Amino acid sequence: MTSTLDHPTLVAPTSVSSTALRVTFQGVGRSFDGREVLRDVDLEVTPGEVVAILGPSGCGKSTLLRSVSGLDQPSAGRVLIDGTAVNGLDTRCAVAFQEPRLLPWQSVARNVSLGLPRGTDRASGSARVAELLELVELDAHRDLRPREISGGMAQRTSLARALARRPGVLLLDEPFGALDALTRLKMQDLLLDIHGAYPTTVLLVTHDVDEALQLADRIVVLGRPDDATAATVTQLLTVQGARPRIRNDEALGRMRSSLLASLGVDAHRH
């Protein structure tokens, strides 16, 4: 990778600003074909907060995230953004997935511009794209096509595209899950820089306990209590300490062990 992410000092472009929005889950439940996946999820995410969602595979993390963007509708309860119920695709949110989902025949810059709100005029659109490319350190690579860039660069393009519309809520579904370990750590640092420059509300689904501990203000654990058939919030933890956090900090280590145990993993083996 040819980026300068090894030097993560970032000067926030002054015009990158947004209104971070509150997200409220009220008794959210979801069943598919009569099979209950989620039940009674209640959670309040404050504006500008970073909340990580952990839980065993298939417990409904992505489904919960999709209910915020309107990509999926709960069968019970509701999701509110800034006090208004989500009803269909919600333009206050932007989503980034594990796969960057870039258009292969378009340049990096053009892919980012696809995230601009409809009706953005040409001049402010290209200024916005230039700002975002600088933010994710891709300004030197703006004319390359997706096949010419690394997985990490593609994921940075996807993040920039998600930020293009200045979302009040940024939804990240395993955004770094397909990246190698080193790129993943750099992307976590970059996400903190992005959040510093652009302090929107972030909901992050991850399988990685360390990633959650590094990035989140709070961690939500979804699970099925006492052999219940559906998952709900089984733990809600506040992560202490300003970010970036020291990765081998003792208190974080204790939290890590307890999270791994609650996910059914023996911390001594990992």
Ligand SMILES: Nc1ncnc2c1ncn2[C@@H]1O[C@H](COP(=O)(O)OP(=O)(O)OP(=O)(O)O)[C@@H](O)[C@H]1O
């Ligand atoms: N559109 C759908 N139709 C039917 N079943 C679905 C649909 N979407 C999700 N499911 C089911 O709901 C359950 C939860 O899926 P979801 O993808 O939300 O879990 P997850 O916790 O994100 O999983 P993973 O960690 O493996 O990504 C799974 O059993 C899945 O098969």
